[in-house]
Amino acid sequence: MPLDRRDFLKFAGLGALAAGAGARATPQAGAAAAIPLAGRADHTLRIARSLVELAPDHIVSTTTYNGGVPGPLLRLREGQRVTVDVHNDTDVPEQLHWHGQSVPADVDGAAEEGTPYIPPHGMRRLGFVPGPAGFRFYHTHVRAGSDLTRGQYSGQVGPVYIEPRHEPGAYDREVFLTLKEFDPFFSQGGDMAMDFLRPDAVDPALKARGERTMQASLARGDRRGYEVGYQAFAINGRMLGHGEPIRVKVGERVLFHVLNGSATEIRSLALPGHVFTVLALDGNPVPRPAEVPVLWLGTAERISAVVEMRRPGVWVLGDLADDDRAHGMGIVVEYAGQRGAPRWEAPPPFGWDYRRFAQPGAKAAPPDEVIAMTFAKQNAADGGFNRWTINGQAFDMRAGTPHFRLAHGRRYRLRMHNASDDIHPIHLHRHTFEIASLAGQPTAGVRKDVAMLGGYQTMEVDFTADQPGLSLFHCHMQLHMDFGFMALFDCA
Numbered sequence: 001m002p003l004d005r006r007d008f009l010k011f012a013g014l015g016a017l018a019a020g021a022g023a024r025a026t027p028q029a030g031a032a033a034a035i036p037l038a039g040r041a042d043h044t045l046r047i048a049r050s051l052v053e054l055a056p057d058h059i060v061s062t063t064t065y066n067g068g069v070p071g072p073l074l075r076l077r078e079g080q081r082v083t084v085d086v087h088n089d090t091d092v093p094e095q096l097h098w099h100g101q102s103v104p105a106d107v108d109g110a111a112e113e114g115t116p117y118i119p120p121h122g123m124r125r126l127g128f129v130p131g132p133a134g135f136r137f138y139h140t141h142v143r144a145g146s147d148l149t150r151g152q153y154s155g156q157v158g159p160v161y162i163e164p165r166h167e168p169g170a171y172d173r174e175v176f177l178t179l180k181e182f183d184p185f186f187s188q189g190g191d192m193a194m195d196f197l198r199p200d201a202v203d204p205a206l207k208a209r210g211e212r213t214m215q216a217s218l219a220r221g222d223r224r225g226y227e228v229g230y231q232a233f234a235i236n237g238r239m240l241g242h243g244e245p246i247r248v249k250v251g252e253r254v255l256f257h258v259l260n261g262s263a264t265e266i267r268s269l270a271l272p273g274h275v276f277t278v279l280a281l282d283g284n285p286v287p288r289p290a291e292v293p294v295l296w297l298g299t300a301e302r303i304s305a306v307v308e309m310r311r312p313g314v315w316v317l318g319d320l321a322d323d324d325r326a327h328g329m330g331i332v333v334e335y336a337g338q339r340g341a342p343r344w345e346a347p348p349p350f351g352w353d354y355r356r357f358a359q360p361g362a363k364a365a366p367p368d369e370v371i372a373m374t375f376a377k378q379n380a381a382d383g384g385f386n387r388w389t390i391n392g393q394a395f396d397m398r399a400g401t402p403h404f405r406l407a408h409g410r411r412y413r414l415r416m417h418n419a420s421d422d423i424h425p426i427h428l429h430r431h432t433f434e435i436a437s438l439a440g441q442p443t444a445g446v447r448k449d450v451a452m453l454g455g456y457q458t459m460e461v462d463f464t465a466d467q468p469g470l471s472l473f474h475c476h477m478q479l480h481m482d483f484g485f486m487a488l489f490d491c492a
């Protein structure tokens, strides 16, 4: 993280503040409190309301890390202990979650697991050993509910790169891209486009069940539950055409680390006339790097892909949705010596299939135990919002249910049935899982921490319970997790 003189003075002042006046810098109970507050932390993040200039005529007010969106790229080293000071300059409690890392529950950043809040106008010093290596990120982890200024609807998202022992491939240069939306609003209705996921076979029983429930609700006169839309989109905090272009040279190999930092949206990304060679998904090297014309990312998913620059011009690297691109979702790629208006060309239709990056024919080893889960939607059942259930239960913070007990060291398979027509980017905290099947098709070797479960489909993922304490499981869409789509795994 680059430090200017002003930052340095701020850091220098902090030690005195923590040792003396104390009240504003409140160390929390638990293991993190054992970390001495004297001296500088390796990294400092400040949560505060700020103005973000997406374009000269489009300035938004949102909560950020260190005044911008995305927050600073944190480069950490696998296995090398790090300290991070997180200051909360807002009036509300905050949580900062280390997405994709296996860190203790009191550092992980989820109140449901028991992580202490970062108090309003207070701070927490966190200490942890980063891992696993690869592309991770950090983001807020509070409930937003109907408040579109909070949680992931805000600008609180930033990339983390944990230096691996071996880089997954040869490249000339790395570019981090954080995709984010702004100016959220509620709407009713609007079905999510989902025809890009492969395999695309739906389960007739799940479909019948989902449609029956929906029709019963509409027959009772219910409206459709709220969805969230956005008026502005940005890559690295700038709307298409308003940031610095990515400047490239012919023959250069650029490694893109793409993060979908959206609260609720699935994103696509294409660069006309170029192909992506996907090396890693969610920061984990894939068994079989493969070329694709389009990247698709559910909320919180990351893709690391190399593009060989072989088609001189000025291009739009952007979302396939014309409307989202028109509202900012893209960034210009400019070859040296080329000029003119950036060009966009829609790529041919392309299905996104995680199995493309697996070894063909591979089968996951049998697990020790299978946990079956069914996800269902109760249309508009919670004050106009859809309520989400796992095996019939919406998440209850006080009771800590649904709740699944795990035995340390055992290998579990989550068999997840989606009785709704929405795609759910399913996430498990503090663990990496392996996709074992998609819509009934077995696969193995693709390791992730978020995976999209298609509408009326079944997906199986395997993981070893190797993290003591509570681990949160949820759909990563803020609108779904806030209204029931969460559960706790408890590892003794």
Ligand code: C2O
Residues within 6 Å of the ligand: 097, 099, 110, 139, 141, 300, 427, 429, 472, 474, 476
């Ligand atoms: Cu990005 Cu609960 O997670």
Ligand code: CU
Residues within 6 Å of the ligand: 422, 423, 424, 425, 475, 476, 477, 480, 481, 485
């Ligand atoms: Cu969901």
